[in-house]
């Protein structure tokens with residue numbers, strides 16, 4: 253949040269100080285103060301025009317600031333504020349009876365855009381109410397099986413299990429395939445930590461490999477080089493929903509008799525030539541966390557190629573209890589079950605998935621039109637025949653943007669636009685840094701430069717225009733200010 257002080261400047265200050273302050277507050281303007289009272293505003297445009305007209309950055313702002321400007325009383329109503337703010341007037345000083353600035357109103361204060369939020373506008377409430385009214389709130393009840401059938405139908409798999417979240421889905425996949433101590437599992441450097449946590453918790457050793465510069469997914473060349481006599485499985489992660497090169501990965505896996513577990517946490521709806529991801533390998537895992545393609549609140553699913561592995565996983569999910577013999581354990585298991593309440597939300601979300609998917613694709617198209625028309629970004633590349641889940645619109649910043657990624661995130665936060673950085677490379681973090689790695693410098697670059705923009709399904713074209721113009725504005729003002737300040 254911007255402090256009032258970051259928006260105020262003394263009338264006697266020089267243009268350089270004003271530019272630096274405008275650059276830092278990312279609002280494009282300052283309130284000008286004389287004898288503690290508000291006397292005007294000065295914008296970055298005013299400064300730019302005055303320099304073009306012959307002023308130097310050592311001149312005082314006193315000679316250029318606007319004496320006519322929009323101002324409201326500090327007790328103005330929300331309606332009055334809403335009616336006064338527009339795309340032209342994005343920020344308004346609020347003054348007290350003495351003319352002192354005591355606060356400000358801005359578009360970003362009125363309307364924050366989060367990076368990803370679920371939309372629960374279907375039958376979620378009705379189905380959850382049904383669970384409560386019928387008393388089926390734990391992991392038994394009709395919605396759990398219905399949810400599994402939806403996962404099977406949507407992904408085209410024969411054997412789906414609902415579980416508590418996407419992390420235990422991966423863990424369950426590993427243990428039901430018998431992967432554990434002494435085994436190596438090859439994982440990509442760019443992923444969420446849960447992928448590696450699950451491998452370590454299963455007792456196996458992650459071997460971390462770099463990613464492809466275009467798809468940001470596991471590098472197939474490095475995969476070949478990383479296989480040892482201890483390698484038991486490959487774990488491709490379809491990052492941000494862009495499919496990994498599954499035909500090439502499956503060929504390598506088959507030649508080396510390795511299991512393949514696909515982490516599809518972000519990739520519900522991703523496919524290669526109409527075959528859903530997660531169905532190429534032995535097992536596919538999904539997440540239904542609140543920010544995913546669809547959600548159960550918390551939730552996960554595992555899909556299996558092989559019925560026997562599926563049956564083992566079912567027992568392990570349910571404390572290791574033997575089916576048909578109550579409270580008898582043949583193996584040590586887990587409680588990884590999904591509740592009927594969560595599954596009820598998931599079932600209602602599945603009903604909306606086709607619409608969500610179309611909307612997400614549309615959001616990506618709008619970003620292409622309004623943001624990618626500039627030269628500041630690079631996106632993930634998809635091959636012919638690939639389909640993405642369009643989970644989260646993510647780009648890397650090109651060098652010509654001149655702005656550090658974290659600085660762009662901070663500035664956008666100040667104007668009410670939430671973004672997020674790409675994950676840190678797994679290989680640099682304390683729990684994973686000692687594992688074997690095969691890196692060529694790609695993951696570090698993607699991680700440093702990567703930024704995700706709001707992609708919630710309820711966003712409108714106007715929202716994407718507002719986000720894109722703020723992003724481009726922020727970058728262009730930064731380039732301009734850097735040029736002026738460096739020139740002195």
Ligand SMILES: Cc1ncc(COP(=O)(O)O)c(C=O)c1O
Nearest residue numbers: 417418419444446517539540541
């Ligand atoms: C790539 C990846 N794997 C695994 C997970 C873990 O899923 P969950 O949060 O449902 O445990 C996530 C997301 O959270 C993810 O993005």
